[in-house]
Amino acid sequence: MFFRVVTFALAVIVMSSSGIADPSYKKVETLLSTSRTNQGQAIAYPTQTPARVSSVIVTLEPGESTARHRHQVPLFAYILQGELRVNYEGHDTKKYKAGDALIEARDIWHQGTNTGSTPVRILAVFMGADGVKGTIVAK
Known part of the structure; x- marks a missing residue:
């Protein structure tokens, strides 16, 4: 459902x-109508086929952070609940709250942290292709 x-x-x-x-x-x-990511990059879709759209809900507890990572496909994100601070390497830090929508930066390393007192829940929709990873985690 x-x-x-x-x-x-x-x-x-x-x-x-x-x-x-x-x-x-x-x-x-x-919620959002744009041709650019949150870092000003033009949105570009993978050229591989077949296309694949995948969606997940990410939950971070208060004080919890994501791994340092980057995305190689367009990613629509919607903050369902809570507050999130994202540090982008070589770029500004962004703060998001419930109700915010964005197209995430592509190929820029970043890390998000729940800065609120309640869990943060993020709907993430990856617009990729078969065989293309949506998220690359730093080693």
Whole structure:
């Protein structure tokens, strides 16, 4: 059931941000419409086929951090709950809170930390291709 809700929500996002949402819908809220990542990079999709879209919910407890990592495919993220600080190597630190949507930086090492007093939950949607890892963790 949750997967169906997420799939429908993503379809509405795509339709509304591209101007093809049915005008009869009573409520359509655009979460994000952009051609750039949160670091100003142009969004570029992998050229390998077949395409693969994968979604996960990442949960970090208060004070918990992700591993240092980078993404090699476009990644839509939506902060469902909590607060998150992300340090991008060679770039600014960004802070996100519940309700924020973004396209994550591509091929830039970064690490996120839950800076709040409650768990942070992040919906992450990877737009990749078969055989292409969405996340590369530093060794």
